[in-house]
Amino acid sequence: MSSIEVNGKSYETDEEGYLVNLGEWNEDVGNYLAQTENVAMTDQHWEVINFLRDYYNEFQIAPAVRVLTKAIGKKLGPDKGTSQYLYDLFPYGPAKQACKIAGLPKPTGCV
Amino acid sequence: MSEGAIKKFMFVNRKAPYGTIYALESLEVVLITAAFDQDVSLVFMDDGIFQLKKGQQTKGIENKNFSPTYRALDGYDIEKLYVEAEALTARGLTEDDLLVDVTVMSRAELGKLMDEMDVVLSF
């Protein structure tokens, strides 16, 4: 098990850097994880992160990319519900990067 | 991924949640299968209908409550959920006790449906 340190507090992560206890997540941890992914967070980024956290709270899974794209389009507008938009924000993939920054586990069926 | 013919997949769920790992395993395979754009049907029969029971609270047994995930299936375009009518009756449950919209079918009807499948996966 590895860990990261944010504001003097230690957080457990798995070998790929995903937070182990999602209940420990806060915005500072999100910012720290974003830095490790070389993602400069903007309001657009946070919008997706918050959406992911809400989705997880409701359904207890991290959505597959296709599902995320569709759901974002429904919630935040069709211009944002495209994989282009999400990959512009998270170049290594919304599943890999956005879920990690949001403190969620890796999506099931992540392909 | 959309190359090739679409096949009819049926997942047959017959086990109660938490007592064994089958229910959770099935759900994970279903979510993965959803990525491959196949024609997926989920059947809940025998104790499997307990997977869909409303009001599950797993804090006390320190297990993950995965029942909310059944409500995400719609977003994964998995809309064919079938529940065995006899199994509901035998357990004192009705459709109102279930946390998702389902089609209730008799065993005989389920058997017919099963016959029409290309692939049947059993959990």
Next chain:
Amino acid sequence: MLHIVNKSPAERNALESCLRVAQDGAAILLIEDAVYAATRGNTAENHLRDALSRFKIYALAPDLEARGMGDRVMAGVATVDYGGFVDLVAEHKNCQSWL
């Protein structure tokens, strides 16, 4: 004696075997998937109701709640938490788990 059953009555015959073998006055604790046997309207209900006159029957509350069945326990069955589980084990001189 304390008998512990953890299998659903619809799937295994563990509860049936237990009810056949247990002596009058025994305590029977239903845990995990066996708690479904203690819920109203299930097909084993009458079976279990008859057994209530011979045995003291308990069901583990956290397992009922996990399965969304906490509010439909049949009358006559007592619910216990993990502390109560431990007490039952401690109170009886021996214990059989019907795996």
